[in-house]
Amino acid sequence: MGITARNVSKRYGDFVALDDVSVEAPTGSLTALLGPSGSGKSTLLRAIAGLERPDSGQIFISDEEKTNMPPQKREVGFVFQHYAAFKHMTVFDNVAFGLKIRKHPRGAIDKKVHELLELVQLDGFSHRYPTQLSGGQRQRMALARALAVEPEVLLLDEPFGALDARVRQELRAWLRRLHDDIHVTTILVTHDQEEAMEVADRIVLMNHGKIEQVGGPQDLYEHPANEFVMSFIGPVNRLGNTYVRPHDIEIKLSPNGTTSEATVDHLVYLGFEVRVELTLKDGQSLWAQVTREDARHLELERGKHIHVKIDRTKVFGEIVESPV
Amino acid sequence: MSVTSNTQTAPAAGSRASKREGSALTRGAAVGYLSLLVLIPLAAVVWRSTEGGIEGFVRAITNPQALAALRLTFFASLAVVAINVVMGTLIAWVLVRDSFRGKGLVNSIIDLPFALPTIVAGLTLLALYGPRSPLGLNVAYTKVSVGMALLFVTLPFVVRAVQPVLMEIDRDMEEAAASLGASGFVTFRRIILPNLMPAILSGAALGFARSVGEFGSVVLITGNQPFKTQVASVYIFGQVESGNTAGAAAVSVVLLVVSLLVLFGMSLVNRRGTRHDR
């Protein structure tokens, strides 16, 4: 088993960062620790790396207990949100750092560093300094640096958080491809559910120091264990105790036995989708997601009276496949 | 810290474990060095000053010559601080807001009193304003010479304290004031000056603390005449040479207490000053 954390707890004064958390990341998988700020995901990652000492619990990496080992000995690769580049060293020296510490011979270091720089598409930059690189390039360098020592596991702490949207997209896809090539057990911490869904095989959703649910992206989306998971993973409407996904709301022009009356309040055009904000006859507000063809076809506009059919709702506990 | 890790979701940063181990040793080393070289010597002075009990202490600081020296020191230092507040702010203003050829050089010169040995500083003033003055201006052996020497050595304090604050000041505030009809001087008095106050006071306090203890720059130009141009530090020196270490220590304690009070007051002002930034 790649990484196992068992019954890990950590508090800072009165604040409980981790509350008896147990998590497993299978060998070769890419697991995302997902959750809002304060959920404990970074604390858990850092505990796995040895950068934090848990109050209780155990950490196993490749089936070896490493709970009491300092980070130096754990053979983990760690990538920081703000790169943690060694500013006074060139790109080459940054990537070579771990190898120099381990006293590898000069020729072997040269070869390895150039291989890695090619892998991360930074060959040609080896003599530059980190301040001369863009954010995305610095993060790729940081990744190369972490991989240079052939770690058993790779830990990424919100690696794309400091980059702008377009670069983030590119690097996400790039990371996914890299992982497909290299197959190092990887844990990625993120607060962005889209990122987790796009990149990870498994998602561990955390909140207030506890694990809410573990599963693949599809599992968490289709079969959320509770309100928190459902609201965090995808867009959601709340009607009293019932939760509905916006794309599970069908809009029709004429009623049938299963529909309710509603009025269109507002339309938001989001490119290929249209968001329809509407109010039900009983006063509750909802928003539905329809394709732009459907919106055009239905001739939707403000004030229009429509009829909605809600396909699937969730009340925690059961799945109800009936209209409201 | 400007580089904040996103891991600061909780009120701690980095590995606390490694901070605790090894830290006790280095902390002990630092504290030990400081104690040996700073605290113990100063404690020794305080201890020696109490050699004759409270009466001895009071007698040592109230004898006429000591009082004259202390009075001269404090009044001269206050006068010098007042001048520094005005001239220091003015110089900082010119360095930040004005531009002219050689400004960089002028900026470097400000630090000269920090770099130049005090005895040499005194000598330079004596050369220009002493008996053989080419300007025909001879203030040597007068109270004015005390002030002049103190002005020399305390020049950089207010300037260097004000400069960075002036550079950081939000020009928007001044522009807003101008758009509301305020003249340059009014803007300075009501908008800029209040924001500079903490820095000015801080520089003034440091200058004052330095000035009350100043020795090297006054010894040559003032003639060190008791009751006339002898400052406290010179008095202490004289007492030590005459073997009266207890008396010297007592006056030293007075100087120490004054300096510390001034610095303490300044740190309070600093804390209040930063409240505006929130």
Next chain:
Amino acid sequence: MTASRITLRTLALGYLALLLVLPVSMVFVRTFSNGLGAVWEAVTRPEALHALWLTLLVAVIAVTANTVFGIVCALVLVRHEFRGKALLNAVLDLPLAVSPVVVGLALLIIYGRTSLVGGWLAEAGIRIVFSTPGIILATIFVSLPFVVREVVPVLREIGTEQEQAASTLGASAFQTFRLVTLPAIRSGVAYGIVLTTARAIGEFGAVSLVSGKLAGRTETLTIYVEDRFQSFDLVGCYTAAVVLAVIAVATLLLTNLTSPKEEY
């Protein structure tokens, strides 16, 4: 160009000229008005050379000690949490607030021959006051805070992440310090060293009391200046003063070059 601007500029520059520039220039003028031959003779006199050598020796020792201490203390202040940090900070400021003669007095009280420590050391054949060790101690005291004060903000600025990264890459605490921390703070250290050196070389009051001013033995260059003045040897006095002034100007140049602010 407004009238007020010109006025302010004139006032500022005039004040600086009258207080700083002209006096310092006067010393150079006076010195070289005696002719280069007299200057050379004054500089190469044995007492003068000894004073210069002693000053530099003391400065090297004091600067080394305070640099090592300064880096360690800065690490303690920035990276550690403990009660009494405010007190530590306050004590670090003391050398800047204490009159040099008080420093000299303190050392005389502790290490003078009639004191407990001094007497005991004298029996062991070690002399602190009226000898070089006393001068060194006084110089260390007065030049103590500069390296700490300059390194602390730089250390704070770089944060701990680079060090954490180094530890995950396998570097021991010492390797991290040597390869990551130290290079990152070198601008603060360099600037601090320059300030410390200037202060050490310029020290006068404390050393006056502690050294006994024995010509050719325990005179630093600053004491030599005063000694020549009291002996009415103006040539010797001004020459030594010029040497110190030249060192001061060199220091100013170095501070401009090493100041950490330049890098941002």
